[in-house]
Amino acid sequence: MNTIPSVHLADFLSDDPIKKQKFIKEIGNAYENIGFVALKGHFLDDKLVEDLYQEVKNFFDLPLEIKEKYEIPGIGGQRGYVSFGKEAAKGKKEGDLKEFWHFGQYVEDNPALEAEYPANVIVEELPKFNEIGKEAYKMLEKTAKYVLRALALHLGLEETYFDNYIKNGNSILRPIHYPPIQDEPKGAERAAAHGDINLITLLMGAQGKGLQVQNHNGDWIDAMAEPDELMINVGDMLSRHSNNKLKSTIHRVINPPRELWGTSRYSIPFFMHPISDMKLNVLENCIDENNPKQFEDITAGEFLDERLRDLGLKK
Numbered sequence: 448m449n450t451i452p453s454v455h456l457a458d459f460l461s462d463d464p465i466k467k468q469k470f471i472k473e474i475g476n477a478y479e480n481i482g483f484v485a486l487k488g489h490f491l492d493d494k495l496v497e498d499l500y501q502e503v504k505n506f507f508d509l510p511l512e513i514k515e516k517y518e519i520p521g522i523g524g525q526r527g528y529v530s531f532g533k534e535a536a537k538g539k540k541e542g543d544l545k546e547f548w549h550f551g552q553y554v555e556d557n558p559a560l561e562a563e564y565p566a567n568v569i570v571e572e573l574p575k576f577n578e579i580g581k582e583a584y585k586m587l588e589k590t591a592k593y594v595l596r597a598l599a600l601h602l603g604l605e606e607t608y609f610d611n612y613i614k615n616g617n618s619i620l621r622p623i624h625y626p627p628i629q630d631e632p633k634g635a636e637r638a639a640a641h642g643d644i645n646l647i648t649l650l651m652g653a654q655g656k657g658l659q660v661q662n663h664n665g666d667w668i669d670a671m672a673e674p675d676e677l678m679i680n681v682g683d684m685l686s687r688h689s690n691n692k693l694k695s696t697i698h699r700v701i702n703p704p705r706e707l708w709g710t711s712r713y714s715i716p717f718f719m720h721p722i723s724d725m726k727l728n729v730l731e732n733c734i735d736e737n738n739p740k741q742f743e744d745i746t747a748g749e750f751l752d753e754r755l756r757d758l759g760l761k762k
C-alpha cells in the first residue's frame with residue numbers, strides 16, 4: 448500500500464447496514480496493512496478547528512518565561528507545557544525539534560480516577576485556550592469512540608467492547624509547535640521515527656507535507672490529509688491487544704527543505720488511551736497456530752509508564 452486510504456464516518460453511523468459494514472471493512476483492511484486512514488465526517492466543526500489553531504498559536508507565541516511557568520516537574524510531562532527538545536524518540540539521544548502542550552481527561556463521576564490523573568493546567572493569560580482545548584478534547588474523544596466501535600466489530604468483539612475502558616480514559620490532546628529551524632539540526636528531526644503508545648491517534652494538522660509513514664517494504668510515504676480529514680492511526684496498545692493484527696506503523700515528521708526552514712509547523716494529535724487498569728493481554732481470538740501469542744500480559748498503566756521512561760519524560 449503506497450497511499451493512505453480515506454474513509455467516511457457517516458458510513459459507520461448510517462442506518463444502512465451495508466454502509467456500516469463497508470466502513471468496518473475499509474478501516475479494518477487499512478489497519479491490517481498500512482496502519483493509517485484519513486477520516487472524514489468527524490465531530491469537529493470548522494469554527495472549532497479554526498479557534499483551536501488560533502488559540503494554539505497564541506499559546507506558543509507567548510514569551511518563553513510565561514510558557515515555562517506551566518512546565519510542571521514530576522508528572523512526566525503529562526499535563527501543561529513541555530519545552531523544546533525535551534522529548535526524544537525511543538532509542539534516540541537527540542531531542543525532537545518541538546515544544547508541546549498536554550490537555551488531559553476531564554473526569555466525570557469518578558473520584559478515584561480524578562485522584563489518579565494529574566490536574567489539567569490552566570493558562571491564566573489565555574482563558575479561551577483552556578475552553579477551546581476542552582471542547583476539542585471532547586469532540587475528538589467522541590470521534591475516537593466510534594472508530595473503536597468499528598474496530599471492535601472488525602476484531603469480532605461486541606461493538607461497545609472499548610466503551611467502558613475509554614470512558615474517563617487517560618487520553619491526551621497534544622498541540623505541537625515545530626518552530627522555524629535556525630541552525631543545521633545535526634541529526635535531530637522534527638519528530639524522529641516512532642510508533643505511538645496508545646490505542647489510536649487522531650491527528651489534526653497533517654494537511655501540509657512533513658508526516659511520513661513507513662510501509663511494509665520499508666519505504667517512507669508522504670501522509671497528507673484533505674482539509675476536512677483527520678489522520679487516524681493504530682498505536683502500540685491496540686497492536687499488542689490484537690496480536691499485531693492491527694498495525695502500529697512507524698512514522699516521523701521530517702525537517703522541511705532549507706528554503707522552508709523559516710516556517711513553523713503546528714499539528715494536534717489526540718492520543719486515545721484507556722483507563723490504566725485495562726489489560727492489554729492478547730485477545731484469545733487473535734491467537735491461532737499461524738499467529739502465536741506475541742506479547743506478554745501487561746496493563747495499560749504499566750505499559751504507559753515503561754514508554755514514558757523510554758521517551759525521557761519520566762525518570
Ligand SMILES: O=C(O)CCC(=O)C(=O)O
Pocket residue numbers: 623638643650652653658698699700713714715716
Ligand atoms: O506532527 C505530526 O504530524 C505527527 C506527530 C506525531 O506523530 C506524534 O506526536 O506522535
Ligand SMILES: [Fe+2]
Pocket residue numbers: 641642643648698
Ligand atoms: Fe506519532
